[in-house]
Amino acid sequence: MFESEDEDTEDRSMQPVYISLNGTKMANKLNSMMDHVWDGFYSGQKRLSRFPGLIDGNQGVYNLTFTGSPAKKLRFTYMSQNKTGGMTLRIAYPSAVSRSLVKDGKKVEYNQWNETIHMYGAITQTFCGENRYVGVVNIFEFYLNTGCTIHIIPRDAIQSLVRMEWTMSSFFANGGTTSFMDRVAGGLGIHASTIKIVSVYEGSLVVNYEVTSATGNAVELA
Amino acid sequence: MDLGTPILDVSTTSVSASGSASSTPAAAVSIVSGGTVSAPGYSPIIITRTVTNDAAMAAAAAATATASATAQTNAAYSTTTSGGTSTGTTYVSTDRDGGASYDVITTNGGSNFAPNVQVVVKK
Helix, strand or coil: CCCECCCCCCCCCCCEEEECCCCCCCCEEEEEEECEEEEEEEEECCCCCCCCCCCCEEEEEEEEEECCCCCCCEEEEECCCCCEEEEEEEEECCCCCCEEEECCCCCECCCCCCCCCEEEEECCCCCCCCCEECCCCCCCEEEEEEEEEEEEECCEEEEEEEEEECHHHHHHHCHHHHHHHHHHHHHHCHHHHEEEEEEEEEEEEEEEEEEECCCCCCCHHC | CCCCCCEEEEEEECCCCCCCCCCCCCCCCEEEEECCCCCCCCCCECCCCCCCCHHHHHHHHHHHHHHHHHHHHHCCCEEEEEECCEEEEEECCCCCCCCCCCCCCEEECCCCCCCCCCCCCCC
């Protein structure tokens, strides 16, 4: 079950939402719930953006495809009789907007950056809320298991893109993203933990990163 | 800021957690473009020499491009040799559209393409 937690959850439509299992032809089309309200002679146009989906929680990887702009704030929960059930969910966003995953009122950081694959480490399905962001294609992935509820929330950030006269191999041979974050943090006089790498790609070498607030508290939004 | 290598382009934008998901995101602001830092009211500062801010590099790049184009025109036929003996000739198309020259012929010695083809319909 997932739903929009935006203020316009009844007014703005992001339906239908397609949920498909990676590697199969399974694809369910989910529509918003319709409110049985009457506006004078006419039926109301409000539709609650809440989507109950029936899936096989056998540790599969599901893609969620929104046909409208995905809500900024989303809530996901998984209910099952299978106590060990779980799944990896992938959401393709139309743009690289800064997001956080919150579980039990605490922000869960992305997986560790993997210098070999040049992106955040893959989801290993080890704990609920494990997440990563796949840059360039703008896919947010996270793991959800039985009885777990997570929230995806946006965060205030300054997004920046730097193109440097460097090759990909030289960049990673000279410290990669860790060295880059240290240099940016040193130059701006901020803590390196507030800098998040979004993506690294060639051309010459482009690093997409964001600076977030050090005091940003996601609890109030959860 | 020292990133350990010359900086070519920098752009930035702010993202707000508030507002509707359907609202138009703020446009990115370019701070460094082609190795030149620019801001309204200030004179541009060159931090990295590139073809866009250095006349000598631009001239060299233009000369290289011209030489490349000339070589393509003169070598319409590319001859492959092996051991001093010609083994084949490949025509390098210069009169077709498209980046890979796979599209229709647009010119034929200065004239439009006029194929000598007769279509016969068998009734």
